[in-house]
Amino acid sequence: MYNTTAFLYEATAAFEQPETTCEEIQAVFQQAGIQPPGQLGDLGSGTGLMSILFAQKGWQVYGVELSPAMMAIANHKKQALPVEIQARLHWEPGNIQSFALPEGMRLDAAICLCNTINHLTEWHQVEAFIQSVHQALRPGGLLVLDSDRLETFQGYFNHPPTVVWEDETRRVTRACAFEESTGRARHRAMVEQATPAGWQQLSEEDMALQYHPEVRLKEAFAAAGFQLENAAPFNPFPSLYRDLIPKVLWSFRRL
Ligand SMILES: C[S@@+](CC[C@H](N)C(=O)[O-])C[C@H]1O[C@@H](n2cnc3c(N)ncnc32)[C@H](O)[C@@H]1O
Numbered sequence: 001m002y003n004t005t006a007f008l009y010e011a012t013a014a015f016e017q018p019e020t021t022c023e024e025i026q027a028v029f030q031q032a033g034i035q036p037p038g039q040l041g042d043l044g045s046g047t048g049l050m051s052i053l054f055a056q057k058g059w060q061v062y063g064v065e066l067s068p069a070m071m072a073i074a075n076h077k078k079q080a081l082p083v084e085i086q087a088r089l090h091w092e093p094g095n096i097q098s099f100a101l102p103e104g105m106r107l108d109a110a111i112c113l114c115n116t117i118n119h120l121t122e123w124h125q126v127e128a129f130i131q132s133v134h135q136a137l138r139p140g141g142l143l144v145l146d147s148d149r150l151e152t153f154q155g156y157f158n159h160p161p162t163v164v165w166e167d168e169t170r171r172v173t174r175a176c177a178f179e180e181s182t183g184r185a186r187h188r189a190m191v192e193q194a195t196p197a198g199w200q201q202l203s204e205e206d207m208a209l210q211y212h213p214e215v216r217l218k219e220a221f222a223a224a225g226f227q228l229e230n231a232a233p234f235n236p237f238p239s240l241y242r243d244l245i246p247k248v249l250w251s252f253r254r255l
Pocket residue numbers: 001002013014015043044045046047048049050064065066067070094095096097112113114115116119120
């Protein structure tokens with residue numbers, strides 16, 4: 001997952017207007033009385049896309065990320081940033097189901113964005129994630145996360161092989177199959193390279209995403225000691241999703 005296709009994440013899967021999305025989330029924090037400077041956790045920080053935007057807003061960011069390829073891109077981008085922003089960014093390899101913070105650190109806020117929670121395909125992984133965030137946040141701290149709605153899985157994570165990206169040297173084809181009875185969508189991405197003899201396969205990568213019913217998420221956070229602050233329709237892909245709202249944007253306060 002996100003290994004050989006990491007280079008494509010920002011071109012094909014990341015938020016369409018990341019700056020606008022960052023503003024929206026910053027407004028959620030502000031409404032909850034939480035503002036930078038402070039310690040922000042970016043859980044499943046990927047290529048650092050949102051980490052960097054939040055660091056530019058004054059947050060001290062601590063990211064946790066499973067994919068070395070995604071984190072390598074984040075660290076590469078970091079080199080080009082002003083030193084005062086670089087100093088606010090730290091990404092650590094790790095699993096959001098079981099991460100521990102450095103000695104003495106407590107998060108004032110956390111984000112887990114761009115359907116990262118749907119990458120936790122087993123329910124016990126979601127529960128472990130919720131426990132880990134509860135431990136990491138200070139009392140009163142806020143977690144903002146988005147989750148994909150069932151309609152998104154049915155309509156968009158279910159299609160035959162489709163070229164999703166192409167230049168003169170490489171192209172990527174993705175297929176998705178959604179199984180209604182389990183709520184599981186299986187994605188397969190194939191990367192090919194242009195050769196004089198035509199396209200030649202370089203790699204193939206599988207990824208599973210799981211629909212988590214909203215009621216179930218709400219109950220699990222409540223049971224773990226979070227208060228639901230808000231659950232709002234969320235469409236950070238306005239040109240892709242014109243006919244439905246693909247996500248819920250949640251904010252949970254750690255009690
Ligand atoms: C769709 S991307 C979102 C990246 C980032 N949150 C953003 O908003 O751009 C999901 C990311 O979560 C990471 N991820 C998935 N499961 C994870 C886990 N259990 N622990 C840490 N990272 C994970 C993936 O490697 C990937 O980088």
